[in-house]
Amino acid sequence: MSHAGALFRFELAAALRGRTAPLFAIGFAAVSLAVALVGLSAGGAMAMQGFARTSASLLQLVIWVVPMLALLTGAAVGSECQDLELIAALPVSRRLVVISRWLAWSVALGAALLVGLGAAGIAIAATTGTADGWRYLRLLGVALLVLTATLALGIWIGVASRSRLRAVAIAVGIWFALVIGVDLAVIGLLAVLPPGQASWWLSLLLMADPVDSARALGLSLFHADVVAGPTGAALHRVLGGAGAWALAGALVAWTVGPLWLAGRRYARADL
Amino acid sequence: MIRLEELHKSYGGRLALAPLSLDVAAGEVVALVGPNGAGKSTTLRAIAGIIRPTGGRALIGGRDVVTDPVGARVQLGYLSQRAGVPLGTVVGDLARLVASVRGVPAAEAEAAVAAAGLAGRLDAPLAELSGGQRQRVMLALAVLGPVVALLLDEPSISLDSEGSEEVREAIRAARERGTAVLFASHHLSDVAALADRIVVLVQGRAVAQGTLAELSEAAGVPWSLEAIEPPIERIYRVLVARGRSAGHRLTLVRGSAA
Numbered sequence: 001m002s003h004a005g006a007l008f009r010f011e012l013a014a015a016l017r018g019r020t021a022p023l024f025a026i027g028f029a030a031v032s033l034a035v036a037l038v039g040l041s042a043g044g045a046m047a048m049q050g051f052a053r054t055s056a057s058l059l060q061l062v063i064w065v066v067p068m069l070a071l072l073t074g075a076a077v078g079s080e081c082q083d084l085e086l087i088a089a090l091p092v093s094r095r096l097v098v099i100s101r102w103l104a105w106s107v108a109l110g111a112a113l114l115v116g117l118g119a120a121g122i123a124i125a126a127t128t129g130t131a132d133g134w135r136y137l138r139l140l141g142v143a144l145l146v147l148t149a150t151l152a153l154g155i156w157i158g159v160a161s162r163s164r165l166r167a168v169a170i171a172v173g174i175w176f177a178l179v180i181g182v183d184l185a186v187i188g189l190l191a192v193l194p195p196g197q198a199s200w201w202l203s204l205l206l207m208a209d210p211v212d213s214a215r216a217l218g219l220s221l222f223h224a225d226v227v228a229g230p231t232g233a234a235l236h237r238v239l240g241g242a243g244a245w246a247l248a249g250a251l252v253a254w255t256v257g258p259l260w261l262a263g264r265r266y267a268r269a270d271l
Numbered sequence: 272m273i274r275l276e277e278l279h280k281s282y283g284g285r286l287a288l289a290p291l292s293l294d295v296a297a298g299e300v301v302a303l304v305g306p307n308g309a310g311k312s313t314t315l316r317a318i319a320g321i322i323r324p325t326g327g328r329a330l331i332g333g334r335d336v337v338t339d340p341v342g343a344r345v346q347l348g349y350l351s352q353r354a355g356v357p358l359g360t361v362v363g364d365l366a367r368l369v370a371s372v373r374g375v376p377a378a379e380a381e382a383a384v385a386a387a388g389l390a391g392r393l394d395a396p397l398a399e400l401s402g403g404q405r406q407r408v409m410l411a412l413a414v415l416g417p418v419v420a421l422l423l424d425e426p427s428i429s430l431d432s433e434g435s436e437e438v439r440e441a442i443r444a445a446r447e448r449g450t451a452v453l454f455a456s457h458h459l460s461d462v463a464a465l466a467d468r469i470v471v472l473v474q475g476r477a478v479a480q481g482t483l484a485e486l487s488e489a490a491g492v493p494w495s496l497e498a499i500e501p502p503i504e505r506i507y508r509v510l511v512a513r514g515r516s517a518g519h520r521l522t523l524v525r526g527s528a529a
Contacts, residue, residue: 003371003372005371006367006368006371006372007368007372009367009368010364010365010367010368013361013364014357014359014360014361014364017359017361018359080357083353083354083355083356083357084355084356084357085316085321085351085353085355085356086349086351086354086355086356086365086409087355087356087368088319088320088321088355089319089320089321089344089347089349089351089355090344090368090369090372090373091341091342091344091345091347091372091373092341092372093340093341268323270321270322270323271316271321271322
């Protein structure tokens with residue numbers, strides 16, 4: 001375990017020294033504040049929105065932007081594993097190297113996310129009060145879950161690719177498929193399924209895509225029947241009870257699975 | 272300390288290293304020489320666990336590098352031709368990591384880096400160091416801690432004459448500590464000065480193996496202990512040329528020559 005700690009500290013130091021995490025934090029703070037401010041400006045008044053509306057507005061942003069950044073970062077970090085000849089010759093397992101990289105970048109990007117969204121949260125609380133602040137905290141939780149899952153997926157892509165450019169290109173394609181492609185496939189599939197089976201298939205398909213899992217989890221946390229109209233109401237019915245836990249479990253599985261595959265691949269790879 | 276049993280490596284159908292058997296005892300220095308692409312780096316990388324051997328075994332201190340990779344590498348020092356880490360890596364971070372996994376105090380690693388002429392550069396990323404400085408850091412970290420087997424891939428590369436002499440001193444010091452040293456080099460003067468035995472590799476095959484005197488005899492190049500400098504360049508050229516001729520294979524073992 002001491003080796004795990006040493007590797008984690010080494011990887012974390014490298015992750016925090018780069019520009020990715022600070023830019024991530026600044027970007028999210030700026031966007032969160034912009035969303036909180038701009039939402040009410042359409043009505044002619046420039047004022048800060050409360051947590052409930054800001055959280056609902058930010059959910060869509062979170063499930064588009066966080067996976068993209070995490071997939072791209074993961075692909076770059078994973079492909080860099082091919083260059084770790086010195087580390088691979090140390091008495092540490094290669095699986096541990098992969099897990100340490102994932103954990104370090106999860107902490108770095110997760111902290112950036114918390115700083116970015118947290119800064120906006122403080123501004124909202126100072127302006128409009130803390131009512132519905134728990135929704136914002138849950139949004140942070142959903143963002144962290146989808147971050148760790150898509151980062152693991154990106155690292156797997158990077159480890160399995162022989163070049164950084166190829167890994168990044170595949171990551172972009174995967175992001176597009178997860179954010180839009182799977183939705184289109186789901187819509188098509190549900191259209192041809194008998195109505196009685198649609199709910200069951202919808203539940204299953206939501207868990208087959210980490211981005212959709214996060215989206216549905218976010219909607220369920222915001223009482224989607226109110227926020228998202230009939231679609232949200234259907235989701236709420238399908239996911240009622242243990243549904244949110246099932247979606248959170250799917251996101252954890254989307255973290256563990258790719259990470260295990262990345263470790264297995266890297267352990268057998270010629271560097 | 273280092274034992275190779277029919278170790279070989281292929282990439283697809285291309286043979287990178289034909290079955291090679293070799294023992295490097297404690298306190299012994301063995302050199303791998305040969306032209307580019309001969310299999311020197313492949314041999315060292317297979318032993319270090321960087322690449323997986325296609326067959327055969329490599330043992331470090333009796334531990335198999337494939338079935339017990341972490342156990343085998345506990346007492347292994349390895350110097351790659353490449354940096355082996357991203358160039359953004361900070362020297363001090365790397366030193367502390369190596370110290371931690373080798374079980375030595377971080378201060379000892381930092382002192383080793385300072386002794387390599389890089390005092391005050393612990394906060395510098397590797398990208399800011401010259402090739403020679405980087406090589407010095409990596410060598411200092413390769414020999415850090417209770418290393419019993421040392422693999423050096425072109426240790427004098429990028430180094431000036433002063434740095435090359437430091438490498439020689441490091442190898443001599445490792446030998447005196449009882450470390451088994453296996454190194455690959457194109458610098459035949461280093462090989463002649465340091466190696467107890469030499470393995471000549473050509474196109475992935477070991478075409479000759481023995482002491483300098485044995486190789487001298489095998490090559491038909493006269494050499495005597497009285498000579499100020501043995502004609503190793505000529506011995507090398509003869510053996511490599513023979514190795515390149517199809518079907519020729521020569522393997523000498525220690526003590527086979529007078």
